[in-house]
Amino acid sequence: MIGKNIDGSGFDFDFKVIRAQGSYICGEETALINSIEGQRPEVRVRPPYPAEQGLFNKPTIVNNVETLSTLHFIIEQGGAAWKAIGTERSSGTKLVCLDSFFNKPGIYEVEMGTPMSTVINDMGGGFKSPVKAMQIGGPLGGLVPVSKIDDLKLDFESFAENGFLMGHASIICIPETMPMIDFLEHLFDFAAYESCGKCFPCRLGTKRGHELLRKANTSDYKISKKLFEDLLNTLEEGSLCAHGGGIPLPVKNAMEYFEDEMKGYFE
Amino acid sequence: MSNTAYINNIEHQFKDGETVLAFVRRIVGEKLIPTLCDSPNLDSFGSCRICSVDVALEKDGKTKVMASCHTPMTSGMYVYPSTDSIKELRKNIMELVLTDHPLDCLTCEVNGNCELQDVAAQVGIREVRYPAGENHLDKTKDLSHPYMTSDLSKCINCYRCVRACDEVQGEFVLSMAGRGFDTHIVKGTDQSFMDSDCVSCGACSQACPTSAISDIFQSKAVHVEETTRTVCTYCGVGCNLEVSTSNGEILSIQAPYEAEANGGHTCLKGRYAFKFYNHPDRLNSPMIKRNGEFEKVSWDEAYDHIASELTRIKSSNGPDAIAGISSARTPNEENYLMQKFIRAVVGTNNIDCCARVCHSPTALGMQRSFGTGAATNSIDDLEFAEFILIIGANPTDAHPVTGAKIKQKMMKGTPSIVIDPRRIELAKYATYHLQLKPGTNVALLNMMLYYIIEAGAEDAKFIDNRTEGYEEMKTEIMRLNMDELEEITGVDKNLVKEAALAYAASKAAMEFHGLGVTEHLQGTFTVQLIADLVMITGNIGIKGAGMNPLRGQNNVQGAADMGAQPHQGAGYMDVTDPEMQSKYNTFYGVKDVVPRHVGYKIPEMFDAAIAGDLKAMWIIGEDVVQTDPNTKKVIAAMENLELLVVQELFMTETAMRATVILPGASFLEKDGTFTNGERRIQRVNKVVEPIPGCKVDGQIIVDIMNKMGYPQEDYSGPGVLAEVAGIVPFFKGATWEGLGDNGLQWPVLEDGSDTQMLHIEEFKRGKGKFHFFNYEKSHEVERHEKDFPYIITTNRELEHYNCGAMTRRTGNVEILTEDVLLIHPTDAIKEGIADGEFVCVESPRGKVDIRALITDEMKEGILSSTFHFPEVMLNIITSDEHCSEAMCPEYKVVSCKIRKSKGKAKHLAEAQTV
Ligand code: SF4
Numbered sequence A: 001m002i003g004k005n006i007d008g009s010g011f012d013f014d015f016k017v018i019r020a021q022g023s024y025i026c027g028e029e030t031a032l033i034n035s036i037e038g039q040r041p042e043v044r045v046r047p048p049y050p051a052e053q054g055l056f057n058k059p060t061i062v063n064n065v066e067t068l069s070t071l072h073f074i075i076e077q078g079g080a081a082w083k084a085i086g087t088e089r090s091s092g093t094k095l096v097c098l099d100s101f102f103n104k105p106g107i108y109e110v111e112m113g114t115p116m117s118t119v120i121n122d123m124g125g126g127f128k129s130p131v132k133a134m135q136i137g138g139p140l141g142g143l144v145p146v147s148k149i150d151d152l153k154l155d156f157e158s159f160a161e162n163g164f165l166m167g168h169a170s171i172i173c174i175p176e177t178m179p180m181i182d183f184l185e186h187l188f189d190f191a192a193y194e195s196c197g198k199c200f201p202c203r204l205g206t207k208r209g210h211e212l213l214r215k216a217n218t219s220d221y222k223i224s225k226k227l228f229e230d231l232l233n234t235l236e237e238g239s240l241c242a243h244g245g246g247i248p249l250p251v252k253n254a255m256e257y258f259e260d261e262m263k264g265y266f267e
Numbered sequence B: 001m002s003n004t005a006y007i008n009n010i011e012h013q014f015k016d017g018e019t020v021l022a023f024v025r026r027i028v029g030e031k032l033i034p035t036l037c038d039s040p041n042l043d044s045f046g047s048c049r050i051c052s053v054d055v056a057l058e059k060d061g062k063t064k065v066m067a068s069c070h071t072p073m074t075s076g077m078y079v080y081p082s083t084d085s086i087k088e089l090r091k092n093i094m095e096l097v098l099t100d101h102p103l104d105c106l107t108c109e110v111n112g113n114c115e116l117q118d119v120a121a122q123v124g125i126r127e128v129r130y131p132a133g134e135n136h137l138d139k140t141k142d143l144s145h146p147y148m149t150s151d152l153s154k155c156i157n158c159y160r161c162v163r164a165c166d167e168v169q170g171e172f173v174l175s176m177a178g179r180g181f182d183t184h185i186v187k188g189t190d191q192s193f194m195d196s197d198c199v200s201c202g203a204c205s206q207a208c209p210t211s212a213i214s215d216i217f218q219s220k221a222v223h224v225e226e227t228t229r230t231v232c233t234y235c236g237v238g239c240n241l242e243v244s245t246s247n248g249e250i251l252s253i254q255a256p257y258e259a260e261a262n263g264g265h266t267c268l269k270g271r272y273a274f275k276f277y278n279h280p281d282r283l284n285s286p287m288i289k290r291n292g293e294f295e296k297v298s299w300d301e302a303y304d305h306i307a308s309e310l311t312r313i314k315s316s317n318g319p320d321a322i323a324g325i326s327s328a329r330t331p332n333e334e335n336y337l338m339q340k341f342i343r344a345v346v347g348t349n350n351i352d353c354c355a356r357v358c359h360s361p362t363a364l365g366m367q368r369s370f371g372t373g374a375a376t377n378s379i380d381d382l383e384f385a386e387f388i389l390i391i392g393a394n395p396t397d398a399h400p401v402t403g404a405k406i407k408q409k410m411m412k413g414t415p416s417i418v419i420d421p422r423r424i425e426l427a428k429y430a431t432y433h434l435q436l437k438p439g440t441n442v443a444l445l446n447m448m449l450y451y452i453i454e455a456g457a458e459d460a461k462f463i464d465n466r467t468e469g470y471e472e473m474k475t476e477i478m479r480l481n482m483d484e485l486e487e488i489t490g491v492d493k494n495l496v497k498e499a500a501l502a503y504a505a506s507k508a509a510m511e512f513h514g515l516g517v518t519e520h521l522q523g524t525f526t527v528q529l530i531a532d533l534v535m536i537t538g539n540i541g542i543k544g545a546g547m548n549p550l551r552g553q554n555n556v557q558g559a560a561d562m563g564a565q566p567h568q569g570a571g572y573m574d575v576t577d578p579e580m581q582s583k584y585n586t587f588y589g590v591k592d593v594v595p596r597h598v599g600y601k602i603p604e605m606f607d608a609a610i611a612g613d614l615k616a617m618w619i620i621g622e623d624v625v626q627t628d629p630n631t632k633k634v635i636a637a638m639e640n641l642e643l644l645v646v647q648e649l650f651m652t653e654t655a656m657r658a659t660v661i662l663p664g665a666s667f668l669e670k671d672g673t674f675t676n677g678e679r680r681i682q683r684v685n686k687v688v689e690p691i692p693g694c695k696v697d698g699q700i701i702v703d704i705m706n707k708m709g710y711p712q713e714d715y716s717g718p719g720v721l722a723e724v725a726g727i728v729p730f731f732k733g734a735t736w737e738g739l740g741d742n743g744l745q746w747p748v749l750e751d752g753s754d755t756q757m758l759h760i761e762e763f764k765r766g767k768g769k770f771h772f773f774n775y776e777k778s779h780e781v782e783r784h785e786k787d788f789p790y791i792i793t794t795n796r797e798l799e800h801y802n803c804g805a806m807t808r809r810t811g812n813v814e815i816l817t818e819d820v821l822l823i824h825p826t827d828a829i830k831e832g833i834a835d836g837e838f839v840c841v842e843s844p845r846g847k848v849d850i851r852a853l854i855t856d857e858m859k860e861g862i863l864s865s866t867f868h869f870p871e872v873m874l875n876i877i878t879s880d881e882h883c884s885e886a887m888c889p890e891y892k893v894v895s896c897k898i899r900k901s902k903g904k905a906k907h908l909a910e911a912q913t914v
């Protein structure tokens, strides 16, 4: 159903698939738009929102592939049928990717509101080897200790209430054997590497965060608690987009749930 | 929706479209919210986040941190600009910035005037708590360029320079490369300033908050004692400059952001090309030529000599044996005095100025069509223009600040037409480029008129209500044969039609033209046809439209306004009108001295000198030998004079031929006013005293007036302006005080109010007048095309100003070192000429050798070059053909032939390449 005057409807529709070049920040809609324009993938200020001035300054809707894939169902069965699935505020289903620490790794389509224990134990078949926490919802997602599994359901509300973030809901496991500081060091390294470099807090803060953790991890240097807190707040409140703004959440989760493990690295 | 919002719970009204930052600054003051990436003439960008504030939707409600510079105000917003947590956040961001910034403020050029330093102090940062980490402190300096410098170890990645280059200049030289912590500024394709496409406008240097990008004059350094606001002396854009001095010496120049003429921007001439002012070559003593040698004399001796010579010539040959050329580079007041001296003291109308060789057809043509020979609208109107038409002008080189604005508009998609034989920079962005053969403007404009009338796309209401002569013009136009005109112009008639209809369809089309219109046999007619085009589409008297000549010299508008022309006195009153004659005589306090016959125009002066009728000339600040056409003839004229007084800054080609030289003063050394191309009378303020031995030109004229028995008060800008206001009707309300920083656009009414747009309700002459003119082939081509099959058309380059006497004595000469000949690749192959080789260009008048630059900017058979350098003396080959009406020389159409140079020029070329 593409082309001019589809089925005599007077409606024209055409599309073009553009292959991304693999920059994480292009998950941010304005950076994505910039990159499609052939510019440096860099976050734009809002307003103007893409819906007003997006690609080549024309109104632009930016949606996930996952969102678009639901259209099929909604067109066929109607909005009410879609709304009937899931919970009150989180309708429909979610595609969840379980990593190789699960006995049955893979992508599952899960109805919103399903208890996380069902996802992890029934669908994923439990862990292959001992896991102490899971990062759910991508690199900016919260760090969920295994002890919290029973409190969570797969929907936006439940994650938010518990101080996590559902994000894309996919799960990366952190094995018992991995020191939490290694994980955080890696997380900051990733954040620094993928930062678009536009705003000061993220460009500088992710780098300094990585340096602090590495120094504490590889020498007897102890990080000032206040400095680290200041850094996380600066990233969270000051950053232009959710990249810099999102990194503090898993770090703060780690500091809360793995305090014993982390305190040795701090003053 | 109301415009009510709160700052710290106190109610205020915000303005539509205001950002939180602008709102808080307007109400609480400039200083409360610090910023780093924000800059007055750039779009907000949101990179530094230092401007963050707390915002809530209800009183003392839950707050959210927002960057104030790019957050628009909305109704009911509660803004808390400096809560404790916000102060903490700013401090923490600043601390991060300082982890990658050298802490050597004491040796930094901007120490004491650094925005980073100021903001650091403001947020109260005391220490950097982070352990030493990776940084960029080892970046090396770029000192490759005569003006621009960079030391990117000082860069804080605020992007201000990148945005200035993009948004203000439109050159796209600077960009960010790398990502994350590796993000860094690059020039061009990671080149040096010198190798990049940088046009040295300095916008980035002015925008940079640190010394990371700066200039050799360290324009942001604090060793300044005083700053003086004045107006650029180069082109008719009339950029305001802020000149820093210390110990009476000029250090650097910046552009005031609130200047209406240029809003914080300049080109490299205004900002950087000022070092000529105290160059060792400056003339510094009056000189009299005796036995072929110049001898330094006292001012008194020079004055006595001139006065007695003038008196002698006047009594033996009459006042008409004396003529003056005033300078469009000098203020209104000096032009006024010069024409007054010639008219009321010498007693002749033999006074002209360089407007003759540039926009005299514009003044005449627009007077005939509208009644006023000046731009109808203001440059600011560009904002409202929905269409741009450029004819025979190359604004990005010759009027760079206006050129940059036009380019920005075009790049953002405003439809446009460029009519030019060269593919100039703007042609690359234009919707239509009508690349006509030089000398065929009239034919092309007639085609446009034809197609508009044929399609019925004219504005009938405007034509009916506001104009006359339409039907006659229409009848003639419709008789023309488009195929013939297509052949003549060399432009596809369908393209012309499409362009003409696009122009006619626009609601507000703004026209600009330059010397590519005027410097032709049919220069004045072309101007009148442009007026037809503007009127037939109703594009006048409304915002964003009008007919806007881009005046060349900084004060060429003013020189004509002041009466430095042989047929009209100060304020354009007809000298042949008995009533006006007596008005002038009375105003000047003389009896029957100002004559009632029109004086010589510049080309007529040369003819008269050769014929022996003209015995004495007085030339101020114009190098006629290098810049007027047909050099050999001009030299013959100069050499035939008994007295040639030249008032100059440098020993120009003309000064060398003087009998008396008087060392004048540059614009930096005097008071007065310049009138820019949009009729804006702006104050020129003395920045430094004239260098020893020189005198303010106005005072020189006053001295000689007094010497010759006419009492004239000593020169002062305000004093002479007051006198001018007494005679020039459209200066009536202009006072020194009243002009203020941004000047006023004439007519300035008695109550001091000024005029942004002319001909709103009716034309100055009542009804606008349509004219018809048929195309006439250039006589030059008609006569010589057989033996001289190429046409060379002259142009200007960004870096140099006309004869180059000033710009060649600045760093600009390191950027552009010589005149070159632009030649199409096919012609180059045909003539066996390689890029960079010397070419001998020969016209019926003579020949010159120029280095070839092969470029497809030219059409086949058409060449182009400049006359900025005396080494080439291009005007040896130009002709003394001129506009049939205004006698403006035909610099744009010169028949010539070319061949590879042999002999001397070849040796020269080889010597230079070794
Ligand atoms: S938070 Fe990071 S990724 Fe987002 S705009 Fe700032 S620098 Fe770019």
Ligand code: SF4
Pocket: B148, B164, B165, B169, B171, B172, B173, B174, B197, B198, B199, B200, B201, B202, B203, B204, B205
């Ligand atoms: S001087 Fe002007 S053109 Fe050159 S880089 Fe700076 S802003 Fe761009």
Ligand code: SF4
Pocket: B154, B155, B156, B157, B158, B159, B160, B161, B162, B185, B207, B208, B209, B210, B212, B213
């Ligand atoms: S060079 Fe200056 S203006 Fe450009 S990003 Fe660096 S600090 Fe900002």
Ligand code: SF4
Pocket: B232, B233, B234, B235, B236, B237, B238, B239, B262, B266, B267, B268, B269, B270, B271, B399, B400, B401, B402
């Ligand atoms: S030459 Fe013209 S554009 Fe350049 S600074 Fe001077 S007035 Fe402005």
Ligand code: FES
Pocket: B034, B035, B036, B037, B038, B045, B046, B047, B048, B049, B050, B051, B052, B067, B068, B069, B070
């Ligand atoms: S001034 Fe607002 S983000 Fe820089």
